[in-house]
Amino acid sequence: DIVMTQSPDSLAVSLGERATINCKSSQTVLYSSNNKNYLAWYQQKPGQPPKLLIHWASMRESGVPDRFSGGGSGTDFTLTISSLQTEDVAVYYCQQYYNSPLTFGGGTKVEIK
């Protein structure tokens, strides 16, 4: 199984400042035949289902603000919120869909400092 490790567990950032979340996979999620990283990022607000923000590691979903960006390749990935807004308070998860079992990181709780 691919183990996904997120850091930090929680993060407090001032409004307008940058927030960076890290995600590391225990083996590559880069599929060499198509050069795609099978890595997604989700946002989950209290009482709501998760929302897909980014797939293929860096492709933002339609309607997701451009302050959210995903980067990395192979085994090391980041989710960056360039300028934190109050509505970004949530738990963020990374997930690999390279192979079964699909696995998630443990989540990072983002709060306002």
Next chain:
Amino acid sequence: EVQLVESGGGLVQPGRSVRLSCIASGFSFGDYAITWFRQAPGKGLEWVGFIRGKPYGGTTEYAASVKGRFSISRDDSKSIAYLQMDSLKTDDTAVYYCTRGPAGDPWGQGTLVTVSS
């Protein structure tokens, strides 16, 4: 608009069964995999299993924790996917979500299954 709606949850005794439904709309249902995830109260996200779309044979895969107890099926004519849950354990208590594809987009609102005597 792409939408998925889960139903069928509730309180169930250990060892019993329940079937969840996932009704989809707004896309060509048969072409897509449908994935089930769950989230225990206050915990993170866990993959349960998925069923591939017709172009990929409609085959299924399951998490080790549910393999042999849960099964996923689909009725493409009705745009519905099912999660049959047998021999339920208290550890299966969770909100169950269905999604389109392995990178879940979108997620339904979920349905709570509580396994308790």
